Amino acid sequence: MPMTDDHIHDLFRRHGLRATRQRERIYAALHASSSHPSADELLAAVRESDPGLSLATVYNTLDVLWEAGLCRRLNPVGGGPSRYDADLSNHAHVAMPDGRFMDLPEDLSRRLADRLGADLVAEVEHRMGIRVESVNLHLIARMPEQP
Amino acid sequence: MPMTDDHIHDLFRRHGLRATRQRERIYAALHASSSHPSADELLAAVRESDPGLSLATVYNTLDVLWEAGLCRRLNPVGGGPSRYDADLSNHAHVAMPDGRFMDLPEDLSRRLADRLGADLVAEVEHRMGIRVESVNLHLIARMPEQP
């Protein structure tokens, strides 16, 4: 489902965020991408239509989106920048050796989630006295052998 | 099971690593800790008996240990330094709001691993054409609400 500017504007307002041009374009670029872009990849993408955008604004915006629950933040495995994902569906990620991420296909993610189950998470919360915000499942892909 | 200096020395040699005093003490400190220390926490611990140790050596050593498969690297969730774990048993981690990690109790980790199963991982490998080096399961604990 393509997201119009109006959809994004409404989405922000529903979440109590100010809808600025920069934020809308950053979110649109993130939502249109399936490659889990980093902050500076988003900067490059948005600058094509909005050359004045600054990297600090990208970082600030991604933080705001993340805190509002509008995107996920993927923690880098072997160093490098964080990566972001506007796809909030319950899916697992594969961390590639070069630092990028791939989505696990939908049916596999669903089977993983089904097997894990809410009951075990609830038991973790009860026994450890915490609330679990999210369950991050990362499959780390192996570095190919050097020839 | 406490690890003697000789055990550590042998362990390194079996993995093709040069066994220096610094490396042995860094590994001993990591192995003795259950708090998933960061590089500079390890530096402080080892410096008590070895004041000359440098932070660069701690980082280099942790990287060597990680590449040799002798420790795990825990990717920080909300910024901050990476954390390390010499416990290689198959257990999940809980990422706390302050950036530290806790081990999931052994029985819960085992139940999680049992439910996930090797069959699904094998199917992922087959369908995506990758090798899965490890499966990282992080439960993200929620930030407590601000008053």
Add this chain to the structure above:
DNA sequence: TTAGATGCAAATGTTTTGCATCCCC
């Protein structure tokens, strides 16, 4: 009108690197 967002530059924090010296094998 005004609280909050932006852009720039500088600061911060983490990790890596260059190089002279040291020390395990």
Add this chain to the structure above:
DNA sequence: GGGGATGCAAAACATTTGCATCTAA
């Protein structure tokens, strides 16, 4: 003895922050 490891300082990155200016509400 020699090649890899160490320690120090400086560099490289990723990210945050201070502040003057702008802008959405």
